[in-house]
Amino acid sequence: MLSLVTYLRERPGARVGDVARAFGITEDELISDLDVLPLCGTSFRGGDLLDIDTDGDRIWWHNPDDVAEPLRIAADEATALLVAARAVSTLPGLREGDRQALLRATAKVEAASGEAAGASSRLSVTFESEGGVFADVDRAISERRRLWIRYYSPARDELSEREIDPIRLVTVGHTYVEAWCRRSEARRTFRLDRVAEIRILDEPSAPPEIELRDLSEGLVQPAAEDPEVVVEVGPGGRWVAEYYPHDSADELPDGGLRITLRTPDPASLRRLALRLGGDGRIVSPAALADSARLAAREALAAYDGPDGLGEVRDRPYEGREQGL
Numbered sequence: 001m002l003s004l005v006t007y008l009r010e011r012p013g014a015r016v017g018d019v020a021r022a023f024g025i026t027e028d029e030l031i032s033d034l035d036v037l038p039l040c041g042t043s044f045r046g047g048d049l050l051d052i053d054t055d056g057d058r059i060w061w062h063n064p065d066d067v068a069e070p071l072r073i074a075a076d077e078a079t080a081l082l083v084a085a086r087a088v089s090t091l092p093g094l095r096e097g098d099r100q101a102l103l104r105a106t107a108k109v110e111a112a113s114g115e116a117a118g119a120s121s122r123l124s125v126t127f128e129s130e131g132g133v134f135a136d137v138d139r140a141i142s143e144r145r146r147l148w149i150r151y152y153s154p155a156r157d158e159l160s161e162r163e164i165d166p167i168r169l170v171t172v173g174h175t176y177v178e179a180w181c182r183r184s185e186a187r188r189t190f191r192l193d194r195v196a197e198i199r200i201l202d203e204p205s206a207p208p209e210i211e212l213r214d215l216s217e218g219l220v221q222p223a224a225e226d227p228e229v230v231v232e233v234g235p236g237g238r239w240v241a242e243y244y245p246h247d248s249a250d251e252l253p254d255g256g257l258r259i260t261l262r263t264p265d266p267a268s269l270r271r272l273a274l275r276l277g278g279d280g281r282i283v284s285p286a287a288l289a290d291s292a293r294l295a296a297r298e299a300l301a302a303y304d305g306p307d308g309l310g311e312v313r314d315r316p317y318e319g320r321e322q323g324l
Contacts, residue, residue: 001033005050013058034059078113082106133192134169136200137177141166144205147179150197151190159196164188165207180207226262229269229288233257233280240272240280258283270295 041049164179273292
């Protein structure tokens with residue numbers, strides 16, 4: 001379609017049949033593309049969109065000179081660009097040549113942005129992947145070397161040691177490394193801010209040939225064969241349907257939801273049940289519901305210890321345990 005724009009600019013009033021033949025497409029496909037082009041332009045604000053139409057025989061582009069004017073960015077666009085560029089330039093592991101090229105480009109944008117550059121200097125972005133973890137993962141990927149990590153799993157509340165073959169770094173809300181885990185012999189995704197310790201090993205990284213997942217729909221994408229879990233939440237727990245991929249979310253008479261979801265690790269939802277308290281309960285599987293109740297009782301029992309808060313235990317938490 002980008003080539004089509006150039007072609008039409010050079011051929012005012014081109015015939016539909018001639019253009020279709022030139023691009024090896026049908027006339028219907030060409031008309032479909034021409035319906036999309038007027039939604040495109042040099043700015044998301046509009047006003048300089050492509051003014052292209054057809055009478056069915058010829059194609060007319062009414063504002064080619066407007067679109068050909070030098071591109072100018074607005075103040076908010078310049079601010080967003082400069083803040084992002086400065087943030088990326090501070091990333092650990094960024095190759096020095098790339099960093100210097102980015103800084104030179106940033107300086108040119110600053111010089112052209114005037115007051116916007118001053119506004120952007122008052123904003124900053126920090127990355128949560130600190131302590132060299134990002135740099136080590138990036139280096140291991142580029143050098144194709146294996147990693148050893150100590151990783152914290154909040155679902156199990158434990159640290160585990162793993163050897164992984166890193167595949168790629170991805171950012172979906174947080175920064176993750178997608179890797180082949182040698183302990184589980186499966187693809188796993190690890191959040192960088194949960195890596196307690198990391199070492200680059202001498203062994204070569206040799207993950208099996210696997211198809212990279214499309215993460216546009218989110219990082220967590222349950223499979224059809226994953227175990228099914230049913231959770232009922234009250235009005236205060238409706239947020240669960242927004243944060244957890246699910247198969248269905250049916251309305252309940254009290255304003256809550258009955259949510260059916262799938263997960264390869266149902267035990268990870270025990271922490272969700274504890275967080276919900278009186279706002280939700282696990283309906284099935286029964287074993288998971290029982291383990292959540294047991295975890296709640298153990299948590300309540302901790303308040304009876306010598307350093308516990310027994311005086312606030314009785315009424316506020318009784319209902320929450322029942323809710324599980």
